[in-house]
Amino acid sequence: MSPSLPALADLQLFVRAAELGSLSQAARELELQPAAASASLKRLEQRLGARLMLRSTRALRLTPDGERFIAHARRALAALGDGLESLAADRAELRGELRVSAPSDFGRSWLRGWLDAFQQAHPQVRLSLALSDRLVDFYREPVDLALRYGVAADSGLIGRALLASNRRVLVASPDYVARCGAPATPDDLVAHACVAWMQSPVAGSARVHDRWRFSRGRERREPKIVPSCVSDDGALVRDWAVAGRGLAFKSWIDAADDLAAGRLLRLLPDWLGEPAPLHLLYASREHQPALLRAAIAHLLAQAAPLEQRASEAAGTGE
Numbered sequence: 001m002s003p004s005l006p007a008l009a010d011l012q013l014f015v016r017a018a019e020l021g022s023l024s025q026a027a028r029e030l031e032l033q034p035a036a037a038s039a040s041l042k043r044l045e046q047r048l049g050a051r052l053m054l055r056s057t058r059a060l061r062l063t064p065d066g067e068r069f070i071a072h073a074r075r076a077l078a079a080l081g082d083g084l085e086s087l088a089a090d091r092a093e094l095r096g097e098l099r100v101s102a103p104s105d106f107g108r109s110w111l112r113g114w115l116d117a118f119q120q121a122h123p124q125v126r127l128s129l130a131l132s133d134r135l136v137d138f139y140r141e142p143v144d145l146a147l148r149y150g151v152a153a154d155s156g157l158i159g160r161a162l163l164a165s166n167r168r169v170l171v172a173s174p175d176y177v178a179r180c181g182a183p184a185t186p187d188d189l190v191a192h193a194c195v196a197w198m199q200s201p202v203a204g205s206a207r208v209h210d211r212w213r214f215s216r217g218r219e220r221r222e223p224k225i226v227p228s229c230v231s232d233d234g235a236l237v238r239d240w241a242v243a244g245r246g247l248a249f250k251s252w253i254d255a256a257d258d259l260a261a262g263r264l265l266r267l268l269p270d271w272l273g274e275p276a277p278l279h280l281l282y283a284s285r286e287h288q289p290a291l292l293r294a295a296i297a298h299l300l301a302q303a304a305p306l307e308q309r310a311s312e313a314a315g316t317g318e
Contacts, residue, residue, distance in 0.1 A: 193246030
């Protein structure tokens with residue numbers, strides 16, 4: 001005899017507790033008393049005839065049965081959400097909160113304007129934009145959509161290329177070049193002042209981006225620079241470069257406006273900097289809310305002209 005179907009509230013608590021790693025924290029989010037949350041989980045386990053979680057006063061983890069069941073529970077909750085949304089889709093325009101995380105430099109230079117236009121087209125949408133170069137945890141932080149350079153390390157996330165042709169470029173201000181000259185090869189970087197980005201500290205450590213990778217045909221160079229200034233804010237690194245503090249190895253899209261205006265010069269144009277593709281990241285391709293689907297489509301459309309420019313810049317060295 002198959003187990004009876006669990007209650008919706010029990011499934012919601014189980015999934016959220018697994019995501020947070022805490023039954024008590026999930027209970028607070030769902031406005032439940034600790035005793036009620038414990039009873040809910042016990043009721044779910046009894047209905048399924050399986051132990052789903054191992055709990056102690058300090059930790060919570062899924063059992064093998066819990067690991068197998070949670071994917072089904074998430075799909076069930078998502079399918080129910082889709083059903084509720086489909087009933088309301090014809091009766092209301094896009095509404096709700098869109099929570100976006102993006103790199104600081106790209107967010108200020110480009111994304112803010114794109115999202116402003118999206119919100120103007122859909123005035124019932126509330127926007128929450130977090131600008132940080134720190135990677136976010138989709139399962140523990142309130143975020144629907146993230147934009148990040150590189151490839152997603154979390155295989156559980158869906159990554160969709162927004163700017164696939166984007167690369168890093170070596171830049172400096174005209175003032176710096178007038179004072180200190182320009183490098184002739186990547187190996188010359190060790191003799192120059194450099195400003196660098198570092199990944200936000202994780203577990204007490206920080207990773208400075210001090211290996212700058214270049215290629216020209218079959219040639220490869222990877223000088224290890226010794227930066228005079230480092231920051232985990234990409235926008236500040238760009239500001240330092242514009243102010244003449246040193247060379248910077250910036251994403252082309254983040255430097256494009258400054259290059260066009262002459263505030264920065266591109267150096268070593270015959271060398272290609274390392275790829276820096278920009279991706280949209282989200283938790284699932286299935287059961288996407290209409291608001292998230294519309295936002296993704298809008299950002300892809302806005303980025304299309306920039307993708308063409310990035311491709312041309314990589315091909316011509318401009």
